[in-house]
Amino acid sequence: MSELEVTLSQTSPIPLAAEFRCQPGxxxxxxxxxxxxxxxxxxxxAGLYQPQQGTIRCAGQVWFDTAKRLCMxxxxxxxxxxxxxxxxxxxxxxxxxxxxxxxxVASSEQRERAEQWLARVRLQGLEGRYPHELSxxxxxxxAVARALARDPWVLLLDxxxxxxxxxxxxxxxxELALLRETIDIPIVxxxxxxxxxxxxxxxxxxxxxxxxxxxxxxxxxxxxxxxxQVARLLDKHNVFTxxxxxxxxxxxxxxxxxxxxxxxxxxxxxxxxxxxxxVPPSDVILHRxxxxxxxERENPVESTVSEIxxxxxxxxxxxxxxxxxxxxxxxxxxxxARRNGLAKGETVIVSLLASGIHLMPxxxxxxxxxxxx
Amino acid sequence: xxxxxxxxxxxxxxxxxxxxxxxxxWLGRTLAVTRSRGRPFGEALIALPLVMPPTVLGFYLMVAFxxxxxxxxxxxxxxxxxxxxTFTGILFASLVINLPFAVQPIQRAFETVPGHLRExxxxxxxxxxxxxxxxxxxxxxxGLISSVALTFAHTxxxxxxxxxxxxxxxxxxxxxxxxxxxxMQAFDEVGAGIMSTVLLMVSFVTIGVVYGLARRRGVxxx
Numbered sequence: 183m184s185e186l187e188v189t190l191s192q193t194s195p196i197p198l199a200a201e202f203r204c205q206p207g208x209x210x211x212x213x214x215x216x217x218x219x220x221x222x223x224x225x226x227x228a229g230l231y232q233p234q235q236g237t238i239r240c241a242g243q244v245w246f247d248t249a250k251r252l253c254m255x256x257x258x259x260x261x262x263x264x265x266x267x268x269x270x271x272x273x274x275x276x277x278x279x280x281x282x283x284x285x286x287v288a289s290s291e292q293r294e295r296a297e298q299w300l301a302r303v304r305l306q307g308l309e310g311r312y313p314h315e316l317s318x319x320x321x322x323x324x325a326v327a328r329a330l331a332r333d334p335w336v337l338l339l340d341x342x343x344x345x346x347x348x349x350x351x352x353x354x355x356x357e358l359a360l361l362r363e364t365i366d367i368p369i370v371x372x373x374x375x376x377x378x379x380x381x382x383x384x385x386x387x388x389x390x391x392x393x394x395x396x397x398x399x400x401x402x403x404x405x406x407x408x409x410x411q412v413a414r415l416l417d418k419h420n421v422f423t424x425x426x427x428x429x430x431x432x433x434x435x436x437x438x439x440x441x442x443x444x445x446x447x448x449x450x451x452x453x454x455x456x457x458x459x460x461v462p463p464s465d466v467i468l469h470r471x472x473x474x475x476x477x478e479r480e481n482p483v484e485s486t487v488s489e490i491x492x493x494x495x496x497x498x499x500x501x502x503x504x505x506x507x508x509x510x511x512x513x514x515x516x517x518x519a520r521r522n523g524l525a526k527g528e529t530v531i532v533s534l535l536a537s538g539i540h541l542m543p544x545x546x547x548x549x550x551x552x553x554x555x
Numbered sequence: 556x557x558x559x560x561x562x563x564x565x566x567x568x569x570x571x572x573x574x575x576x577x578x579x580x581w582l583g584r585t586l587a588v589t590r591s592r593g594r595p596f597g598e599a600l601i602a603l604p605l606v607m608p609p610t611v612l613g614f615y616l617m618v619a620f621x622x623x624x625x626x627x628x629x630x631x632x633x634x635x636x637x638x639x640x641t642f643t644g645i646l647f648a649s650l651v652i653n654l655p656f657a658v659q660p661i662q663r664a665f666e667t668v669p670g671h672l673r674e675x676x677x678x679x680x681x682x683x684x685x686x687x688x689x690x691x692x693x694x695x696x697x698g699l700i701s702s703v704a705l706t707f708a709h710t711x712x713x714x715x716x717x718x719x720x721x722x723x724x725x726x727x728x729x730x731x732x733x734x735x736x737x738x739m740q741a742f743d744e745v746g747a748g749i750m751s752t753v754l755l756m757v758s759f760v761t762i763g764v765v766y767g768l769a770r771r772r773g774v775x776x777x
Binding site for chain 1: 669671672674675676677678679680681682689690693694
């Protein structure tokens, strides 16, 4: 009953078509490019923005319902918000910044409770400092303490780690991960950092132009994006177009001259159907060049190295094919790349694991694309 | 030394500040947070006394305060008194001419308060009034002090409009500035010099006190 349910839609000024839920104790990350409506959705939940249509319910209470012409004010909604730049009150000490959110607590207890919250975010001894006397990370912790001091029914985090350096970010992310184990309310995180979302969130909600494209656990979304659009937004590159084929009662996916086995998904499709498919970089296996494949390995595909970029210990390899302009990317260790003599222009063979190939039959095909020759 | 003129000047300056401050707070905040298309028009209207010649503004106010004009007749109907050549008249005139000096510093101060601080206050459970009193007002305090200082000092020094509307009635409309002018007309340079020195001292001490207060109550900014 204490889950957060959001269903919002509007056409202008910011298009919205979002629908998601968040369970108590769950962390849902809203991800998407700039302008995808992430922060607008967060503001709508907080009561700072009123969309044209939809409902927002939290803990069984209706906060927003256009059908009933109901829109609770931010004060009426029990929300804790951590703003992007923290929005600490500069004229108040850390303790007063937290205590000010405790209108529901007796005045005599506010100070003590505020100090307890600051201790919980490891800021003992800094209660009397003003925001300008605190570091970025300490300000972020005060903002978290203030958001939680209201005993909220939902915690909203708007890019809470974007204003601190990389080292502090990692530390604060770890602290949030630890803190959320003790909080039994829905947590909604807005971020454009996919690594951050993957590390912290139980589920991702991928947004584009205000519309929910897919919601699910990060691993599932990374391996099974619902559409090429989702794959692209999740920075996944290997989306191709193929055609379902059948020979001797056995179904394959044809991709140019290649006949690919697919573990699941082909049985429900009709031979001749053209569709998008995706293979995660982790399911692309490079054949050792000193032991050429004789074709007995899984889905061997011949390609040419069109680019190899060394990033520390890992090398990002881009392969091109004779039958399509689309390229395939995967990562291997720099050591393995050197051992195999990988270089631009070299011919290599890779296996595309049948269990990793994900079909996207419901995704619309662009006009210029079609069955590959 | 014309103590009566000093008394009129101080009475006028204090009353103008007290009456103008709430209005300036409301106008300044509204202009700072509003996004309406009418905002430039409102700003221009408030700034008009800055650019109008004092005699022109004094002339229009004198006409408006006359018993034949709607404002003057309304005042007469309500109180039975007149506005021209009275302390109330120069007080109204003072309110009009000081509007930009009172509103603009407050508006600039409100403009520096980030909008998300108000939102953070609302999300912390503070009502709009509590947000104004506990968050916005402490943050615009220096602007408020500037507004009071400017209004006070400008009222003490105002000459043209006050002379047009109020004339130079002893104990009623003769302010220190007008008294100094009268002394000079009478070739009493010593008297004019003493009063000028007193006006200078009063202005300096007042401004010093309010700016000192602003520094003491000045808030740290992020």
